[in-house]
Amino acid sequence: MSAETAVYVQSKYAKPAYTVESYNVRAWPGLEMVCHALRQGGIEVDYCSSATAGRYKVVLVSITSGCDWYPFVGERLRWPATARPTVIAGGAGLLNVRPFLRWCDVFCLGRAEDYIVPLVRSALAGEKLEHPSVIYGADFRLDKTYCIDAGTGLYPHAVPLANGKTWRESAYGCQRKCMFCAYTWHRRHVGGLQNEAGAGDVLWGGSAEKTIFELDLARPETWGLPKLRIVGLDGFSERLRRMVNKPITRDMLRGFFRGLAAAKVAPNHMKIYNIVGYPTETEADWFEFLEDLAAADEGWTKIDPQWGIEVHSTPFRPMPATPGACWPMSPINYRGRIVKVLSQGKHREYKGIFYRGNRFWAAESRGTESLPTVILDALVLRGLEDDSETIARLAGSTKFRNASMAHKTAMLERHVDIARLFAGYTWDTLPTRYLASYIPNDKLQNIDAVARKRAGAPWPAEGGTA
Numbered sequence: 018m019s020a021e022t023a024v025y026v027q028s029k030y031a032k033p034a035y036t037v038e039s040y041n042v043r044a045w046p047g048l049e050m051v052c053h054a055l056r057q058g059g060i061e062v063d064y065c066s067s068a069t070a071g072r073y074k075v076v077l078v079s080i081t082s083g084c085d086w087y088p089f090v091g092e093r094l095r096w097p098a099t100a101r102p103t104v105i106a107g108g109a110g111l112l113n114v115r116p117f118l119r120w121c122d123v124f125c126l127g128r129a130e131d132y133i134v135p136l137v138r139s140a141l142a143g144e145k146l147e148h149p150s151v152i153y154g155a156d157f158r159l160d161k162t163y164c165i166d167a168g169t170g171l172y173p174h175a176v177p178l179a180n181g182k183t184w185r186e187s188a189y190g191c192q193r194k195c196m197f198c199a200y201t202w203h204r205r206h207v208g209g210l211q212n213e214a215g216a217g218d219v220l221w222g223g224s225a226e227k228t229i230f231e232l233d234l235a236r237p238e239t240w241g242l243p244k245l246r247i248v249g250l251d252g253f254s255e256r257l258r259r260m261v262n263k264p265i266t267r268d269m270l271r272g273f274f275r276g277l278a279a280a281k282v283a284p285n286h287m288k289i290y291n292i293v294g295y296p297t298e299t300e301a302d303w304f305e306f307l308e309d310l311a312a313a314d315e316g317w318t319k320i321d322p323q324w325g326i327e328v329h330s331t332p333f334r335p336m337p338a339t340p341g342a343c344w345p346m347s348p349i350n351y352r353g354r355i356v357k358v359l360s361q362g363k364h365r366e367y368k369g370i371f372y373r374g375n376r377f378w379a380a381e382s383r384g385t386e387s388l389p390t391v392i393l394d395a396l397v398l399r400g401l402e403d404d405s406e407t408i409a410r411l412a413g414s415t416k417f418r419n420a421s422m423a424h425k426t427a428m429l430e431r432h433v434d435i436a437r438l439f440a441g442y443t444w445d446t447l448p449t450r451y452l453a454s455y456i457p458n459d460k461l462q463n464i465d466a467v468a469r470k471r472a473g474a475p476w477p478a479e480g481g482t483a
């Protein structure tokens with residue numbers, strides 16, 4: 018008998034013309050783990066595309082991050098009318114079902130390897146599985162609570178990946194608890210440190226990444242330079258970092274820069290992962306970072322080449338079912354703005370650079386995400402049933418996909434209720450109030466209240482309704 022179940026491969030990952038970025042060379046540990054669990058359970062699994070989805074009874078769709086929704090919806094709209102499999106969506110990017118109810122029959126929240134076998138069996142039999150982490154689109158109720166499966170243990174088997182490698186889970190979740198992060202509030206922390214979990218290495222290999230916490234700041238020789246190329250900071254100022262539970266002090270940041278300045282390795286590029294646009298954030302917070310860099314750079318002899326500090330800023334978007342879930346987002350386009358503000362009209366001869374000193378230059382990374390990207394994410398994270406029409410139009414529009422950033426922004430401003438999506442919410446008005454993590458919601462609310470106090474600045478008013 019041929020398989021009745023298939024994993025859906027979006028065409029962007031399946032094009033044979035892609036030699037680097039195609040399904041066969043990418044590793045998909047989470048999805049492959051689910052396939053492995055199904056095969057162990059005696060369920061045969063194929064791969065399918067929009068052209069072949071109709072041949073299967075059950076099609077599994079992997080949403081690894083929120084941005085996967087748009088190409089999926091774009092393709093889903095063009096599936097042949099006769100293709101009517103039961104569509105089961107899951108993955109780490111599945112954090113709100115409301116705008117997607119019409120395109121998927123079933124949604125799996127959190128880790129699915131423990132319940133995927135009975136779920137698919139039920140779907141094949143035309144039945145439903147009652148499970149706290151499973152939402153049937155047709156039965157979704159906003160006043161019900163659905164639990165994100167946080168997992169209880171590491172997946173016990175070695176999993177062969179589509180790129181030919183084998184992967185064994187060694188850790189998941191994160192030992193820290195940053196206020197906005199799904200990876201720690203939706204998953205228990207099991208196994209080693211988050212950066213040892215290994216999924217990243219399977220995907221990208223190469224450069225190491227650490228948070229400044231993990232470094233012995235007095236001993237740069239222990240940092241793993243020159244392989245250490247990325248460090249996490251996640252806030253321009255100590256106040257903001259403390260607010261989001263990433264208490265990297267100014268002294269620690271200066272200690273990190275001083276350690277680099279003194280390190281006995283050839284200067285290189287160092288990427289600093291940062292988050293921009295937190296509630297209560299002002300440009301004074303940005304200048305604190307510049308001040309700390311300049312202070313750490315003082316007194317050293319000038320060298321050439323210097324350490325290049327690339328500040329890679331991700332605009333803040335709090336994940337559902339985290340303490341920061343209700344926090345407002347900033348509808349500002351930060352791409353290019355950081356360098357504009359921090360350079361104060363200096364260093365114009367170098368694009369992107371806002372600082373040049375003795376041991377360091379510093380620049381805004383070209384990868385700062387633009388406002389249109391953040392708006393599309395906000396629609397995914399905070400969208401409602403009525404937003405699905407807008408999502409369908411955006412997902413199906415080649416004109417939108419190919420538009421310039423300015424044009425995209427203009428189109429989004431016309432069609433999307435940005436004020437609503439970016440507003441602060443209360444725990445009763447939050448569009449994803451139907452979700453629960455393994456930490457009870459009242460505890461998340463208490464932690465939220467503590468973070469707001471830590472902000473030490475007036476909190477923007479709530480305005481979101483849903």
Ligand code: SF4
Nearest residue numbers: 191193194195198201
């Ligand atoms: S943002 Fe914080 S909680 Fe999330 S993975 Fe990074 S260190 Fe862990």
